[in-house]
Amino acid sequence: MNSDQLKALTKLDSVVQDLPVGTISVQDDHTVNVPIKVANQDVTKDYLLHGLALFAKPANGDEILYGILTASQPDLIPAQTGTTVTGTNFKLKVHVGDAENVNIVISLNDSVSNDELIGILKNYVLGTNLDERFKNYYTKKEVDTTIGQLSSQTISDTRDVDWTPKRYMDNGVKVTRESKSNTTLNFGDTGFSELITDTPWGNSSGIFPFQIAKDTGTSKFFFRIGKADEM
Structure with a gap:
């Protein structure tokens, strides 16, 4: 169909779906973009989409065929399967006398009902059930209180025992923590250190203990690994 034939059209045959338009946007003084989503909701039989038509209804007139978009290659719109709805977005670029004076009125038949809206939003968090949704989370005060109640690991005073x-x-x-005299650890001064010993095995057939000492006076760290039962 050529452009002259399209201009002569006043109606379309073989209309399969009536679809609402989306939110229009003004491109310039004489052009508006009209988005349309072709969804297969309630479509019971596959069909080929050859074109889209935009119908307009003046304030004091009958509905007219205002614009048309034809497809160079028809798009297959499949029948709806179960509750899954698929769709394809299109955009009609419509030229008008004054783009600023174009108003789109959505028919109530194309609006979403309250029940439909609740169904769409049911998986989202609502302000009225935030407490229920976040009942497994804790406030900072609750976290601080819990941390304050944690039991501390005992640091044994074994300052003179090597x-x-x-x-x-x-x-x-296990992992043990001890308070040691630096002279016991042969660090050569009279201060104290915290000694942490990681014992990953219970005898010499496996891994020997690993130790980290923190000199509380100099903030230096030392480490050593056992090589035999006595050293």
């Missing part, structure tokens, strides 16, 4: 790797392994697979 245990062997075997002694730690005999004590069990």
Whole structure:
């Protein structure tokens, strides 16, 4: 169909769907863009989409065929399967006398009902049920209170004892914390250090204990790994 034939059209045959338009946008003084989504909701049989027509209804007149968009290659619109709805977006570029004076009125038949809107929004968070949605989360005050109630790991005062790797392994697979004199650890001063011992195995057949010492006076760190039961 050529442009002259299109201009002569006043109606369309084989109309399959009546679709609402989206929110129009003004491109310039004489052009508006009209979005249309062709969805297969309630379509019971596959069909080929050859074109889209925009009908307008003046304030004091009958409905007229205002614009038309034809497809160079027809698009297949499949029948709806189950509750799944698919669609394709199109945009009609319509030339008018004065784009600023174009008003789009959506028919109530094309509006979303309250029940339909509730169905669409049911998976979103509503202000009235925020407490229910976030009942497994905690406020900062609750977190601070919980942290304050956590039990502390005991730091043993063994300042004058230099245990062997075997002694730690005999004590069990665990992490221990001790307060040690630096002279006991052979650091060469009279301060104190915190000694953390990681014992990952219970005897010499596996991994020997690993130790980290933090000198509380100099903020230096030292580490050592056992090589045998006694060293």
